[in-house]
Amino acid sequence: MSYFSDIYNGIKTLLTGMRVTGGHFVRIRSENITQLYPDNRDTLQMFERFRGEVVMPHDENNEHRCTGCQSCEIACPNGSIEIIWDRQVDPATGKKKKMIDKHIYHLSMCTMCGLCISACPTDAIVWAQNYENAVYDRSALTKVLNQPGSKLKAGIEE
Amino acid sequence: MMNIPLSITTTIHDWLFSIMPEGAATITEWVLIAVAYLALFAVAGLYLVLLERKVAAWFQFRLGPNRVGPWGIFQTIADALKLVSKEIYSNQKVDKFLFNLAPYFVIVASLMAMAVFPFSKQFQGFDINIGVFFLFAVSSIGVIGLLVGGWASNNKYSLIGAMRSGLQTISYELSVGLSILTMVLLTGTLQLSEIIEVQRTGGWLIFQGHIPAVIAFMIFMIAGTAETNRAPFDLVEAESELGAGFHTEYSGMQFAYFFLAEFINMFIIASIAVVLFFGGWLSPFGITEGITWFPEVLWFVIKVFMIILLMMWFRWTFPRLRVDQLLTLEWKYLLPINMVNLVLMAVIIWLNFTL
Numbered sequence: 095m096s097y098f099s100d101i102y103n104g105i106k107t108l109l110t111g112m113r114v115t116g117g118h119f120v121r122i123r124s125e126n127i128t129q130l131y132p133d134n135r136d137t138l139q140m141f142e143r144f145r146g147e148v149v150m151p152h153d154e155n156n157e158h159r160c161t162g163c164q165s166c167e168i169a170c171p172n173g174s175i176e177i178i179w180d181r182q183v184d185p186a187t188g189k190k191k192k193m194i195d196k197h198i199y200h201l202s203m204c205t206m207c208g209l210c211i212s213a214c215p216t217d218a219i220v221w222a223q224n225y226e227n228a229v230y231d232r233s234a235l236t237k238v239l240n241q242p243g244s245k246l247k248a249g250i251e252e
Numbered sequence: 253m254m255n256i257p258l259s260i261t262t263t264i265h266d267w268l269f270s271i272m273p274e275g276a277a278t279i280t281e282w283v284l285i286a287v288a289y290l291a292l293f294a295v296a297g298l299y300l301v302l303l304e305r306k307v308a309a310w311f312q313f314r315l316g317p318n319r320v321g322p323w324g325i326f327q328t329i330a331d332a333l334k335l336v337s338k339e340i341y342s343n344q345k346v347d348k349f350l351f352n353l354a355p356y357f358v359i360v361a362s363l364m365a366m367a368v369f370p371f372s373k374q375f376q377g378f379d380i381n382i383g384v385f386f387l388f389a390v391s392s393i394g395v396i397g398l399l400v401g402g403w404a405s406n407n408k409y410s411l412i413g414a415m416r417s418g419l420q421t422i423s424y425e426l427s428v429g430l431s432i433l434t435m436v437l438l439t440g441t442l443q444l445s446e447i448i449e450v451q452r453t454g455g456w457l458i459f460q461g462h463i464p465a466v467i468a469f470m471i472f473m474i475a476g477t478a479e480t481n482r483a484p485f486d487l488v489e490a491e492s493e494l495g496a497g498f499h500t501e502y503s504g505m506q507f508a509y510f511f512l513a514e515f516i517n518m519f520i521i522a523s524i525a526v527v528l529f530f531g532g533w534l535s536p537f538g539i540t541e542g543i544t545w546f547p548e549v550l551w552f553v554i555k556v557f558m559i560i561l562l563m564m565w566f567r568w569t570f571p572r573l574r575v576d577q578l579l580t581l582e583w584k585y586l587l588p589i590n591m592v593n594l595v596l597m598a599v600i601i602w603l604n605f606t607l
Contacts, residue, residue, distance in 0.1 A: 101585065108570065115311045115569040128315040 140223035160218035166210035297512035338504035350404035355509035357397030383444035402498035413497030427475035476521035484570035522559035
């Protein structure tokens with residue numbers, strides 16, 4: 095008798111499969127996942143966890159959160175990050191203190207592993223969601239992350 | 253001989269015979285009919301490829317081709333132009349004669365099968381009294397093209413693909429034949445135009461024959477899908493195992509012939525199903541029966557596309573069978589069911605239980 099139950103089960107499971115795909119077929123307008131990319135460039139939002147490039151967010155007073163601890167530079171496996179720093183007098187306290195001059199990021203070498211971001215103790219660098227990173231000249235891929243004239247936000251180092 | 257008195261074709265027929273001697277007019281008609289069928293072949297093939305890609309995309313939440321022309325309608329024409337412009341290349345060790353012959357076997361078999369279909373009451377290339385038998389015989393020639401192509405390629409993948417195709421066709425030809433025979437039992441004729449006349453008065457055959465007809469239809473669809481070498485029966489060109497199967501070594505237009513023939517074969521299987529089960533060009537419930545100007549060919553095409561959609565639905569839902577599963581399905585399930593079904597149909601006709 096398993097002969098007939100095999101036939102019954104076979105037909106039943108095949109119809110179940112066809113119901114699933116048929117459902118997708120008739121609901122294509124709402125379920126479609128294709129992005130018509132160059133056409134929807136203005137409205138296309140990348141998802142939050144997308145790793146576009148490393149950026150350093152600055153607030154409205156042109157202040158960042160990077161203390162120049164170099165954790166990211168040490169964590170980077172292929173030397174994509176270089177930090178140029180020196181000791182300057184902190185105008186608030188009058189003491190000499192380590193400050194970043196340039197936080198240099200080589201996008202051309204970066205493998206998007208994210209070790210720098212997880213190593214950063216002050217969350218100074220984050221992932222950006224931009225995806226159009228092609229340029230005509232290689233030198234344009236070497237980026238200075240801290241904006242000119244920016245300074246460390248107060249209260250980060252405590 | 254030419255049974256095509258569609259009002260347009262009658263006009264052309266009369267006009268040709270009025271301006272030239274009979275012999276020349278007949279030959280001109282032959283050429284015109286050949287051109288018409290070749291055009292149908294090319295257009296149907298190209299647009300079935302496009303339909304396949306669109307439908308496949310929709311089954312997988314994608315949009316499919318949409319860049320060349322509105323909704324991508326010129327995509328396959330662009331593909332065909334690319335294939336025409338490519339070099340026809342073969343490696344040194346192939347059997348040149350057979351290698352170049354193989355695509356034409358496939359193409360000619362498909363074209364011959366197309367000739368007998370009644371697209372509408374007036375549009376039928378060749379109405380012979382053994383139409384079904386002819387169709388069945390001719391549609392099996394195509395597999396010789398596959399076997400020859402696979403053999404001549406001198407490539408192990410091609411050869412395995414070709415041998416699998418031979419195995420598959422020998423097995424499933426039986427089921428196609430027996431399910432067609434079940435329906436022929438009901439119609440009592442092999443002539444395709446008469447099969448449709450039977451359905452004009454008694455309703456579509458799938459309703460006339462009820463239970464055995466439905467079973468025969470299911471078996472025909474399974475075996476027909478196997479006949480056309482489409483998934484889930486695409487062992488012949490199983491990409492993950494054999495490269496591209498029997499057409500691994502083919503390029504350019506020769507490859508395109510195989511590719512188009514596959515889609516035309518699908519059209520042929522769907523057409524057989526429509527003629528034998530769904531009333532050919534007859535409208536459902538005779539709704540356009542009295543309207544003389546209505547192109548009946550439209551009903552034929554709509555029904556054929558419904559069946560083709562069903563076959564595409566199979567393709568994009570079911571996983572590929574193994575060779576042993578393929579043979580088990582045929583010899584242990586389809587064939588016994590089919591034989592019982594044939595007897596059942598005979599009993600139903602004998603006891604006059606047809607609807």
